[in-house]
Amino acid sequence: MSIDNKFLLKGFDFDDNSGSMFKAKADFYHPETKTVIEFKCHKLNHTVSIGDGLYLKDNKQAYAGNRISPEWLQLQFGWNHSAVKQAIVSNELWSRGFEYVVVFHDDTILSKGKGLRERDYIAEQERYRQLGLEFMYESEMVYLLDPDYTEIYHD
Numbered sequence: 001m002s003i004d005n006k007f008l009l010k011g012f013d014f015d016d017n018s019g020s021m022f023k024a025k026a027d028f029y030h031p032e033t034k035t036v037i038e039f040k041c042h043k044l045n046h047t048v049s050i051g052d053g054l055y056l057k058d059n060k061q062a063y064a065g066n067r068i069s070p071e072w073l074q075l076q077f078g079w080n081h082s083a084v085k086q087a088i089v090s091n092e093l094w095s096r097g098f099e100y101v102v103v104f105h106d107d108t109i110l111s112k113g114k115g116l117r118e119r120d121y122i123a124e125q126e127r128y129r130q131l132g133l134e135f136m137y138e139s140e141m142v143y144l145l146d147p148d149y150t151e152i153y154h155d
Contacts, residue, residue: 012096014088018049022079024089026100035099042075043109043124044083044102053079087131102128102135 014022028037047053057077060068079085090100128135 016049041105047082
C-alpha cells in the first residue's frame with residue numbers, strides 16, 4: 001500500500017554520520033511481510049551526511065553555474081538519494097522489527113546493459129551490500145511480496 005501520509009515512519013528519528021537528526025519517508029508498506037519499500041529510478045549517491053550533500057551540491061553549482069540542472073545535482077549529492085541514508089533508515093527499522101528494501105525500477109542505470117559496464121554494475125551492488133542495504137529490482141518484487149518467502153532476494 002502507498003504510504004500517502006507517511007504514517008509508518010512518524011515518530012522515527014534518524015541520525016546521519018555527523019549526528020544531525022533527520023526524518024525519513026518511504027514510498028510503500030507491505031503489511032503482511034512488515035516491509036517498508038523505498039522506490040528509486042536512479043542509482044544511489046555516495047553522500048555520507050546531510051551537510052556533506054549540501055556542501056557538494058552548492059560547490060558543484062557554484063563551479064558549473066546554470067550548466068547543471070538542480071535535478072541532476074539532487075541525484076548526485078542529495079541526502080534523499082544517498083545509499084548511506086538508506087542504510088541508516090534500514091538499520092533502524094530492522095532494529096524495530098521491520099524489513100526495509102530499496103526497489104529500483106528495472107530500467108535504472110544499475111540494470112545490466114543500461115549504461116554501466118559490467119565491472120561498474122558489480123561494484124555498485126557491492127557498495128550497497130557493504131552498507132548492509134537490501135535492494136532489488138522491480139521485476140524481483142514477486143519474492144518480496146510473498147509472505148512465505150522469508151529472505152530478501154537479490155542475485
